[in-house]
Amino acid sequence: MATIRIENRVYQEEELQKGNCSEKDPYFQQALNFCQQWLSGEKSFKMPSSGSTGEPKDILVDRKQMEVSAASTRRFFQVPKGAKLLCCLNIGMVAGKMMLVRGMEWDSEIYLVKPSENPLRDMEVSGFDFIAMVPMQVAAALSEVKSLQILKNTQTLIIGGAPSSPSLIQKIAAHKIQAYQTYGMTETVSHIALAKINTLGLIYRTLPEVKIGTDSNQRLWIKAPMAGKKTLQTKDLVEIIDDQSFKWLGRADFTVNSGGIKLQPEIMEPKMTADFESVFGHVNFFLFGKVDEKLGQRLILLVEASQKETEKERELLEKLKSLFDRYHLPKEIHYVKEFTRTPSGKINRPETYKNCL
Numbered sequence: 001m002a003t004i005r006i007e008n009r010v011y012q013e014e015e016l017q018k019g020n021c022s023e024k025d026p027y028f029q030q031a032l033n034f035c036q037q038w039l040s041g042e043k044s045f046k047m048p049s050s051g052s053t054g055e056p057k058d059i060l061v062d063r064k065q066m067e068v069s070a071a072s073t074r075r076f077f078q079v080p081k082g083a084k085l086l087c088c089l090n091i092g093m094v095a096g097k098m099m100l101v102r103g104m105e106w107d108s109e110i111y112l113v114k115p116s117e118n119p120l121r122d123m124e125v126s127g128f129d130f131i132a133m134v135p136m137q138v139a140a141a142l143s144e145v146k147s148l149q150i151l152k153n154t155q156t157l158i159i160g161g162a163p164s165s166p167s168l169i170q171k172i173a174a175h176k177i178q179a180y181q182t183y184g185m186t187e188t189v190s191h192i193a194l195a196k197i198n199t200l201g202l203i204y205r206t207l208p209e210v211k212i213g214t215d216s217n218q219r220l221w222i223k224a225p226m227a228g229k230k231t232l233q234t235k236d237l238v239e240i241i242d243d244q245s246f247k248w249l250g251r252a253d254f255t256v257n258s259g260g261i262k263l264q265p266e267i268m269e270p271k272m273t274a275d276f277e278s279v280f281g282h283v284n285f286f287l288f289g290k291v292d293e294k295l296g297q298r299l300i301l302l303v304e305a306s307q308k309e310t311e312k313e314r315e316l317l318e319k320l321k322s323l324f325d326r327y328h329l330p331k332e333i334h335y336v337k338e339f340t341r342t343p344s345g346k347i348n349r350p351e352t353y354k355n356c357l
Contacts, residue, residue: 002104004035005111013039013104027114031091035100038063047094047186048343061094061189062228069098069189069226070105072207076194077156083108083129088119088137093344095160098190099132120147127153134161134345135168138179142171151177158182160191162346163248163266166273167282173199183248185234188227193246205245214240219252237264254349256289256297261327263287263299268328275319279312280305284339287330288353301330302356306337 001013006028011021016032017039023029037045043063073079085108089096096115103110111128113119118140119133131154133141138159141147151157152175160182164172172179177197183204184191192210195202206212210224220238223231237249250266257263265287276285284304289297313333320329340351 002107003109004032004103005109027091028112031087031100031112034091034097035104038101038104045097047097048092059186061186065189065226065228066098066101067105069191069207070102072209072226073102073191074106076207077130079106079130079156081107084111084125084127085109086111086113086119086123086125086128086131088113088115089132089134089161090115090343094186094190095132095344102130118144118147120144120150123147123150126150127155129155130158131156132158132160135159135164136345138164138172139168142168142175148175151175151179154178156180158191158194159197160184161344164197166270167277169197169202170199172197185232187232188222188224190226192222192224192226201247203241203245203247210244212240212243212246214238217252218249220246254288256287256299258289258292258297258299258327259295263289263328265299268324272320272323275323276316279316279319280309284347286347286349286352288349290332290353298331299328300332300334302334302336302339302352304337304339305335308335 003013004011004016006023011032015021016035019036021032023032045061046058047061048058083106085099085103087096087099087103087110089099091097091100100110102108111125117136119137120141121144127150141151155178157177157179159179164181179197180194181197181202182191183193183195191207193204193206195204210222213221215221215233218237220234220236221231222234223229235252237252239247239249241247250264254265255262256265268287280303286302288300288302290300292298317329334356336352336356340348340355342348
């Protein structure tokens, strides 16, 4: 039987099923309402999509898809019955809802807290069997002694919502935390593949019964029971290693065609992170294509900062000359005080670019 812990209160599965549980805080009440719907046998749930396979929109997710996803994740990690789970993600999104579903399907003890930069800061538990976080939360937790120890004592940490930065991956590996980067989308009801985080590079392995392949443009397609067995065509460029594993290369729709030379920002960015951070420090950045009459597109660099740094620009470009050829160097550098983000925390590149024009 599953239980939910909210601060010092404990709700048993029988109470949740009857819908007798009440919380003053709307966020916690929303979670309890969802659990009641699930336990009473609700057949489908409306969720906002991530936009990974098209324009963001509300989609209807079948209960069976969520059950299969939870069962596949349990098989992948061999999670025991009665496991201790932490739900610290937005329960309005599929990632948060799936943590509640996993807890109920796995007969687990669910610790429910509001999403925050470091949800482990005030936690009295020494460790968990299973946690899901976004990169920002993991980075904050690693920076504090108490929360770092909780992560070290956790059996499995999955990280999703956005790719982990190279520096974050290095820190996770250095602390020997049992962490995995996820690959998935709302249409697949959370992840369909996971990559163990280490210093060797991310190799994604699919969950049981998931089939993968690529189209003529090297974009990943997925056929999986948690996607309702329909084939989903993504915009993600991948390198297929075998029928159960792949490397993620970046988004096809972010490819920059500059004078006939195709540049892949999400492959270039990890390579330049060390040089960038040595000049600008730990601030966010990304590469993007700007319309150009002569080249079609020109590569530009966007930096999350409030003011122009001319000297730092010169220093960075000198460093990048030893890393890239001249066709791969940013032609302009723009500054945006705050990047636009999606509801799941990803940087919205097109919208951020519009804000700098």
